[in-house]
Structure formats: structure tokens, C-alpha cells
Amino acid sequence: MSKILVVTYSFTGTSTRLAELMCRSRVWKSAQVTERSPRKHLVTLRCAIDSLFRLKPPICYNGPDPAEFDLVVLVAPIWLRRVASPMRSFAASFRAVLPRVAVVSVMGGSGGQNAAAEIGSILDKAPLMSTTFTMREVEDGSYASRLLALATAVDAATDGSAVLRPYELSPETAG
Ligand SMILES: Cc1cc2nc3c(=O)[nH]c(=O)nc-3n(C[C@H](O)[C@H](O)[C@H](O)COP(=O)(O)O)c2cc1C
Secondary structure, rough: OOOOOEEEOOOHHHHHHHHHHHHHHHHOOEEEEEOOOOOOHHHHHHHHHHHHOOOOOEEEEEOOOOOHEEEEEEEEEOOOEEEOHHHHHHHOOOOOOEEEEEEEEEEEEOOHHHHHHHHHHOOOOOOOOEEEEEEHHHHHOOOHHHHHHHHHHHHHHHHOOOOHHHHHHOOOHOO
16 A cells, blocks of 8 residues: 655645545545744735745654655645745755655635646656645535545555556557
């Protein structure tokens, strides 16, 4: 069975709720990213400035070594149509040890699709898969079926059953 780790940064708790359901549904391990200096003043403005300038604030990582896993699911909110800055910091700091990743973003309503592209450019490899949920979907519970479908897809992609062999791409290259 594949080893999957779910790494979450959440500012107001929505991403954490989503990550908890995903981990419970599959018995996957979870890990948390937090900021080393929690924001106390002008909180929203500072989050926005981080996003605007693509800053990477200092973080703490509480979890197992990502290198021990087959795939890491990154879960984070969207700030100013970009991935929240602490998750940007995590991706940059752990770039060398991260295996394949999937990206799940949580947003108010727009910009979620940018998270996978940004993580892909930091890691210099495209995420295996990505999806976005709205805060409202998480709050009213309607996100659950799509989230569980994503978890099933992650399992299928990592257990070896979804391999595309060279001869399926081009019979001439199969040798
Ligand atoms: C500074 C800041 C900027 C945000 N920018 C966006 C945005 O560009 N697009 C969007 O859809 N939601 C935006 N949001 C809303 C969050 O993405 C949304 O509330 C998310 O569910 C929060 O996740 P969390 O509870 O895990 O922190 C922003 C929130 C903050 C605090």
C-alpha cells in the first residue's frame, strides 16, 4: 500500500477540516505547517502583502519526513489569488525531499487554480493532480464526495495500477 502524507497550512481552520476528512477516510498521515511568528496585528493586510510580493515567511513544520512517503498532498488556502505564503515557504524549504505532490486549495471564490501552477514552479515539477474547493463547499459539507474521489485517484495513481507503459504511448518505442 502506498504511503501518503497530507501537509496542511490553515489560517482560519477550513483547510484543516478538509485535510482531517481526507486523512480519516484513508488512514493517511497528517502534518501541519504553522508560522514561526503568529500574526497579531494588521493580520489580513500582512497576508495580502505576503501574497502580493510572493514572500516566504519563516515556518515550523510538525510532521514526519516527507521523503518517507510516495506522495504528499499539500492543502492550503488562497490569498490574493495565490497560494498562502506559509505553504509557499514549505514547498521551497522541502523542495529537495518532496516526492510527487497533489495540491488542494481552499478559496472564497476565485484564484484556486493558480496554486498548483505556483507549487509546480517552486518544485520544478508539475503536481500529479490538483483541485480547488470553496470555503462554502467545506462549510456546508458538499465538498465531501469530490474530496473522496480525489483521495481515490491519489491511491490509484500511487499504487502502480495507473502506469501508462511506453508501448501504449507509441508501439514503435516499445522495442
Ligand atoms: C489575505 C487573504 C486573501 C484572500 N484572497 C482570496 C482570493 O484571492 N480568492 C479567494 O477566493 N479567496 C481569498 N481569500 C479567502 C480564503 O481563501 C478562504 O477564506 C479560505 O477558505 C481560508 O482557508 P483557511 O480557513 O484554511 O485559512 C483570502 C483570505 C485572506 C485572509
